[in-house]
Amino acid sequence: MGTMGLALPWKARISSAPRERGTRVEPSEHFGGGANPAAADATSEDAALAAACRSGDLRAYERLYALHGAKMKNLARNVLGNTNDAEDAVQETFLKVQRSIAGFRGQSSFVTWTYRILINTCYDARRSRLRKKEIASDDAEETPRREPRAPGGHPTLRMALERALASLTRHQRDVFLLYEVEGFRHAEIAGMLEITEAASKNTLFQAKKNLRQILEPPRPGRGAAEIR
Amino acid sequence: MNGMNVTCSDRDRIFEDGTVAEWAALEAHAACCAICAEEVRAWKALSVAAEGLRHCTADPAFWPRIERALAEQAARKAHRAGLRRWFSFLPELSLGWQTVLAGAFAVILALSTGWVYLHRSPNGGSAGDPSLLKSKALKEVESAETAYERAIDKLAAEAKPQLDNPATPLLANYHEKLQVLDSAIADLRAQAGLNPSNAQLRYQLLAMYQEKQHTLEEVLEARQR
Numbered sequence: 001m002g003t004m005g006l007a008l009p010w011k012a013r014i015s016s017a018p019r020e021r022g023t024r025v026e027p028s029e030h031f032g033g034g035a036n037p038a039a040a041d042a043t044s045e046d047a048a049l050a051a052a053c054r055s056g057d058l059r060a061y062e063r064l065y066a067l068h069g070a071k072m073k074n075l076a077r078n079v080l081g082n083t084n085d086a087e088d089a090v091q092e093t094f095l096k097v098q099r100s101i102a103g104f105r106g107q108s109s110f111v112t113w114t115y116r117i118l119i120n121t122c123y124d125a126r127r128s129r130l131r132k133k134e135i136a137s138d139d140a141e142e143t144p145r146r147e148p149r150a151p152g153g154h155p156t157l158r159m160a161l162e163r164a165l166a167s168l169t170r171h172q173r174d175v176f177l178l179y180e181v182e183g184f185r186h187a188e189i190a191g192m193l194e195i196t197e198a199a200s201k202n203t204l205f206q207a208k209k210n211l212r213q214i215l216e217p218p219r220p221g222r223g224a225a226e227i228r
Numbered sequence: 229m230n231g232m233n234v235t236c237s238d239r240d241r242i243f244e245d246g247t248v249a250e251w252a253a254l255e256a257h258a259a260c261c262a263i264c265a266e267e268v269r270a271w272k273a274l275s276v277a278a279e280g281l282r283h284c285t286a287d288p289a290f291w292p293r294i295e296r297a298l299a300e301q302a303a304r305k306a307h308r309a310g311l312r313r314w315f316s317f318l319p320e321l322s323l324g325w326q327t328v329l330a331g332a333f334a335v336i337l338a339l340s341t342g343w344v345y346l347h348r349s350p351n352g353g354s355a356g357d358p359s360l361l362k363s364k365a366l367k368e369v370e371s372a373e374t375a376y377e378r379a380i381d382k383l384a385a386e387a388k389p390q391l392d393n394p395a396t397p398l399l400a401n402y403h404e405k406l407q408v409l410d411s412a413i414a415d416l417r418a419q420a421g422l423n424p425s426n427a428q429l430r431y432q433l434l435a436m437y438q439e440k441q442h443t444l445e446e447v448l449e450a451r452q453r
Contacts, residue, residue, distance in 0.1 A: 061298055065291050073290070074283045087290060094294050095301055158280040165281075180278035198245070205244035208274050216270075 043109070050110035054101045061094060068111060071182055072118050078165075078177050079122040080129075089125050093118040112191035115184075119174060119192060164214040171195075172207035179204050236264055243271055369430055373437075380441050387447040402447050409440045 052060030072093065076086035096117050104113055165173050174193060178184045179200075184192070186200040193200070232253040234242065242250045258265040384406075394400040416433045423429065 056302060058295060058298055058302075062291060062295065065294060069291065070283075070285060070287075073287070074281075077283065078281055087293075090290075091294050091297055095297055098298055098301055157277055161277050161281065176278070177281070180275050181281045201245045205240070208243070208271065211274055212270055 046109045046111055047106070050101070050104060050106065053097065053110070054104070056098075061098070064097075064111075064114065065094070068114065072115070075115070075177060075182055076118060076122050078162075078181060079119070079173075080125060085125055085129070089118065089121045092125075093121050096121065108191040109188075112188055115178075115188075115192045116194070123170070160215060161211070164211050167214060168207055168210055171203055172210065175200055175203040176207040176211070236261060239264055239267055366424055369427075370424075373430070373433065376434075376437055380437055380444065383441065383444040383448070387444045387451075390447055390451050396450070399447065399450060402443055402450075406440060406443055406447075409436055409443065412436050413440065 049060055049064060053064065069090065072090045073083075073086050076089040077083055080086050080089060093114065097114055100117075104110065108116075165176065168176065171193070175189055178189045178192065179186065186197045186204075189195075189200045190197045195203070232249055234250065234253045234257050236257075238250070239254060242254050246254065254264065254268065258268045390399055391403045391406065394403055413433065413436045416429060416436060420426065420429045420433060
């Protein structure tokens with residue numbers, strides 16, 4: 001069978017990539033059953049962090065930033081498309097956490113709750129940016145300016161993926177970014193987006209299927225050959 | 229591998245929610261199935277490509293900005309808490325009691341408004357405006373006016389013969405003046421009928437009656453001379 005690959009930059013990137021990355025399978029990682037000391041440690045650290053933040057200790061917020069600041073900013077940048085808006089969203093998230101920590105009841109983990117606030121803040125920012133754009137309709141700039149990123153991936157591939165992500169539904173984009181880019185587990189994503197784990201898995205599957213369709217170059221003769 | 233047998237039709241299910249064993253079986257199947265091999269490769273390629281969107285570099289200059297914003301917000305919160313302490317003499321009331329108090333306040337407010345509405349002047353007048361007459365004063369003014377008018381009418385009846393046939397140009401002038409005064413009095417009375425509480429109109433009416441009274445007295449004096 002011929003090359004059923006994606007556009008050329010993909011191939012260049014794939015060859016040098018670690019094989020394990022694509023075979024991340026959750027059941028073996030997170031559903032081992034029985035007491036998991038690492039998970040218990042993480043839970044107690046999460047609870048301690050929440051308690052310290054609730055007490056108003058700024059060092060606790062600094063710890064939260066040290067643990068998740070870069071990831072939060074990265075996620076915000078992938079949703080919002082530029083660093084300035086991403087930083088504003090992360091700062092607003094920290095302020096919202098400080099304002100609402102008294103109402104945090106521990107139904108999800110503190111970090112999951114924080115990311116949920118971040119995602120909502122990002123979409124609020126997106127909506128407000130769209131409204132501003134509608135008001136200033138004479139501004140001819142149609143697509144959000146995306147800033148150059150630090151070296152790390154193939155630029156053409158990255159840009160193609162960013163464009164493809166923009167055409168996904170909000171839910172599919174969120175799940176893809178959280179799972180594939182930020183490395184969260186489906187259980188965590190379910191908590192952040194207030195969906196079930198099964199929905200998170202299915203949404204990721206749909207997102208990747210759509211991305212493949214968008215990114216793959218059109219090839220004649222496919223489809224009929226694939227179905228068996 | 230472990231005896232698990234997968235086919236091409238299992239591929240999407242394994243992509244969505246496959247176990248490690250199922251993935252291993254799919255990879256084994258892909259070794260002899262070109263389509264599945266390509267699908268697996270492309271599927272993993274997406275995950276690899278996603279790494280290009282990761283930019284996990286911590287920015288040391290960013291935390292101080294967040295810290296400053298957090299400290300400012302905490303200071304504002306503390307300030308508000310301080311203000312709240314000023315009202316700490318108020319008892320800590322439960323939501324039920326707060327509702328009862330709010331209801332009682334609303335009832336008092338409604339009763340007060342009703343009382344003010346019922347006891348206000350029927351003509352809508354305001355006690356603070358001296359140019360508007362209250363109902364009692366208005367009745368007194370109207371009765372005095374009526375008595376005054378009757379007295380002037382008696383005077384006019386006495387002067388009527390001279391005025392109807394004025395013997396001198398002076399009497400003719402008095403006659404014309406009285407006609408003008410009667411016309412003005414009629415106008416003022418019409419206005420006062422529309423706006424009975426207007427004291428200003430009553431003063432003007434009184435001045436006209438006084439002028440008519442003086443003119444009639446002068447007519448009667450002219451007859452005696």
